[in-house]
Amino acid sequence: QRRYVELGEIYFSQKSYNAAIPYYKRLVKAKKINDQYLIRLGLCYYYTRKIAEASKVFSFLDKNDKLTDSLRLVYFDILKQSG
Numbered sequence: 001q002r003r004y005v006e007l008g009e010i011y012f013s014q015k016s017y018n019a020a021i022p023y024y025k026r027l028v029k030a031k032k033i034n035d036q037y038l039i040r041l042g043l044c045y046y047y048t049r050k051i052a053e054a055s056k057v058f059s060f061l062d063k064n065d066k067l068t069d070s071l072r073l074v075y076f077d078i079l080k081q082s083g
Contacts, residue, residue, distance in 0.1 A: 001027065001030060004023040004024075004026050004027050005023070005027065005037070007020075007023045008020045008023035008024045008027070008037065008040070011023070012040050012043075012044065015047075017043075017044040017047045017048045018044075018048050020040070020044050021041065021044045021045070021048070024037055024038075024040055024041035024044065025041065028041060035061070035066050038057060038060075038061065038066075039057075039061065039066070039071065041057055042054050042057035042058050042061065042074075043074070045057060046058075046074060046077075046078060051078055051081050051082050052082065054078050055078050055079070055082050058071070058074070058075040058078055059075075061075075062075060
């Protein structure tokens with residue numbers, strides 16, 4: 001699990017969002033993820049224009065009151081794009 005975190009973080013910091021997605025997804029499936037990594041998964045989806053997936057992640061974060069003001073703006077943009 002630690003290796004997934006490391007690789008996800010490396011790819012995310014390099015703005016290689018498509019490459020980071022599988023590592024964050026594995027952490028989510030293994031239920032070994034904290035809010036920061038879930039947020040990053042949502043942002044990876046958003047930056048790669050995978051709006052349906054981003055919407056699911058941000059909806060979950062919103063329901064659990066985990067969105068900061070800046071992330072709420074991203075979520076509003078996602079909702080706008082998804083109609």
